[in-house]
Amino acid sequence: MLIVTAWRRHPALVGARCPLQTFSTLYGAIEMKNLKPLLVALAFAASAPFAIGAHAQAVDHSKMDGMKMDGMAASLSEGEVRKIDKEAKKITLKHGDIKNLDMPGMTMVFQVKDAALLDKVKVGEKVRFTADKADGVIVVTSIEAAK
Structure with a gap:
């Protein structure tokens, strides 16, 4: 409850009725057309590590029979x-x-x-x-x- 009432006491926010008004008062209005590309870029950046990990798991290693693994000697x-x-x-x-x-x-x-x-x-x-x-x-x- 302390945080909710604290934002109302800030001198720049006197008269603001909700936290969203507080944000737009402090930082200026953010138009939706400017926010959409940012959100799309953030979504792609956040999902990239998962896509790379899924690809690595999906590789079929059974077709690697012909590869020579010189560092891997057969153990007794x-x-x-x-x-x-x-x-x-x-x-x-x-x-x-x-x-x-x-x-x-x-x-x-x-x-x-x-x-x-x-x-x-x-x-x-x-x-x-x-x-x-x-x-x-x-x-x-x-x-x-x-x-």
């Missing part, structure tokens, strides 16, 4: 060999999280980059390996027995 993942198929160049691994592929732990069949990798491990053995996506398929690129 841990697993256990369940099956080896040398003829098909495939290995079945029960593995933990594969962080560079954002894949949770599971048991699955992988292709191997080089058939010689399959000679390094045996069924039932704990291993450390790296896997990458190549041509839409997840491929084991290196594997070694865990120590």
Whole structure:
């Protein structure tokens, strides 16, 4: 209530009946045709950060398979060999999280980059390996027995 009654006591506002009259008395009358462009500009400026954020979230990152990320080396993942198929160049691994592929732990069949990798491990053995996506398929690129 103090603010409402305080504006009436200002010497420049004696006789003003409402706060809107107070504003026009202190700053001069603002015509609507001058105020409209200002309000439109303020609306655009206020909404710009939201539009930019929405665009960044809408980008489809799944089409970035062919990009080379030199700074992002594939990290070693841990697993256990369940099956080896040398003829098909495939290995079945029960593995933990594969962080560079954002894949949770599971048991699955992988292709191997080089058939010689399959000679390094045996069924039932704990291993450390790296896997990458190549041509839409997840491929084991290196594997070694865990120590």
